[in-house]
Amino acid sequence: MTKWDSSRNDITEKDIRRISVITISSEPGSGGQIISEALAKLLDCHLFNRDIIKEIADSADISTSVIESIEKERLSGIEDFIASIVNKRYLWPGVYLEHLMRVVSVIGKHGNAVIVGRGANFILPPKERLSVRIVSPIDVRIRNIAGLYNVSEEEAKKRVNMREARRKAFIRKSFNADVSDPINYDLVINTEYISFESAIEIIRSALNRFHDMA
Numbered sequence: 001m002t003k004w005d006s007s008r009n010d011i012t013e014k015d016i017r018r019i020s021v022i023t024i025s026s027e028p029g030s031g032g033q034i035i036s037e038a039l040a041k042l043l044d045c046h047l048f049n050r051d052i053i054k055e056i057a058d059s060a061d062i063s064t065s066v067i068e069s070i071e072k073e074r075l076s077g078i079e080d081f082i083a084s085i086v087n088k089r090y091l092w093p094g095v096y097l098e099h100l101m102r103v104v105s106v107i108g109k110h111g112n113a114v115i116v117g118r119g120a121n122f123i124l125p126p127k128e129r130l131s132v133r134i135v136s137p138i139d140v141r142i143r144n145i146a147g148l149y150n151v152s153e154e155e156a157k158k159r160v161n162m163r164e165a166r167r168k169a170f171i172r173k174s175f176n177a178d179v180s181d182p183i184n185y186d187l188v189i190n191t192e193y194i195s196f197e198s199a200i201e202i203i204r205s206a207l208n209r210f211h212d213m214a
Contacts, residue, residue, distance in 0.1 A: 020043070020045065020111055020112055020113075020207060021107070021108050021111055021112075021113050021114075021115065021124060021128060021129040021130070022039065022043075022045070022113070022114045022115070022129065022130045022131075022132060022203065022207060023114075023115045023116075023120040023121040023124065023129050023130070023131045023132065024036045024039075024114060024115070024116050024117070024132045024133075024134065025117060025119075025121060025131070025132070025133045025134070025179060025185065026116075026117075026133065026134035026135070027134065027135045027136060027141060027164060027180075028141060028145065028159070028160045028163035028164050028167075029136065029140070029141030029142065029144040029145040029148075029156075029160050030134045030135055030136040030140075030141055030144075030191050031134060031136070031144070031191045031196050031199070032116065032117075032134040033049070033116065034196055035134060035191075035196050035199050035200055035203075036049070036114050036116045038196065038197075038200055039114055039200050039203055039204070040113075040114040042200060042204065043114070043204065043207075044112075045112050045113050045114050046107075046112060046113045046114070047113075047114050047116070048107055048113055048114070048115045048116065049116040049117070052100070052103055052104070052107075052115070052118055055103045056096070056099045056100055056103055059099045059102060059103060097174050100118060100119075100123075101123050104118065104120050104123045104124065105123060105124070108120075108123070108124040108128055108129060115129075117167070119170065119171050119174055119175050119179075121184060121185065122171070122174075122175040122177055122184070126186075130186050130187070130203070130206060130207050131184070131185045131186045131187070132185060132186065132187045132188075132189065132203055132206075133182065133184075133185040133187070133188045133189070134188075134189055134191060134199070135188060135189070135190050135191070136190060136191045136192050137192055138160065140191075140192050141160050142156045142157050142160055143156070145159055145160055167179055168180070186206065187202070187203065187206050189202060189203070
């Protein structure tokens with residue numbers, strides 16, 4: 001990240017138009033994480049998911065565990081005082097978002113990346129990223145989570161609903177936007193009948209078209 005940050009001034013406008021950044025937002029259980037990992041491997045891109053938390057922690061100079069804790073609390077909808085202390089250092093919600101935006105912006109300027117979640121599509125300019133949303137019907141997602149974690153469908157439903165509520169709350173609180181609104185994405189893929197492999201090919205084709213239009 002330090003190397004990327006220091007090289008931003010060397011990136012020309014022409015380079016920015018060719019940047020290949022894909023942001024992926026997904027409904028819990030729809031396969032977004034699997035698709036993101038496979039897509040990054042196929043395109044030989046850097047994958048940023050939990051890595052972003054660590055980079056935010058480094059940027060804020062506090063521990064990763066504190067960042068993770070704050071993120072979970074923010075997603076739970078707590079709006080007023082969210083702060084954790086490590087060596088008398090506090091991170092407030094506004095500061096958290098500031099660091100998140102800085103990290104995602106640096107990744108976006110460097111390019112060649114797949115960024116999962118964290119509202120990255122709301123941070124990066126539309127001309128600098130291809131924004132993808134992965135969805136699937138609730139019953140399909142419940143079955144996927146039940147199979148993935150070997151839990152009952154009742155437990156899987158609770159997990160899906162909780163994660164979905166947290167993600168919606170984070171996007172609404174941080175960006176005043178609806179994470180499920182298709183207008184916020186360049187491409188929405190329903191994985192009920194479209195396989196993960198096909199979804200990856202669709203995204204790659206869309207990225208190639210995106211480059212042609214740039």
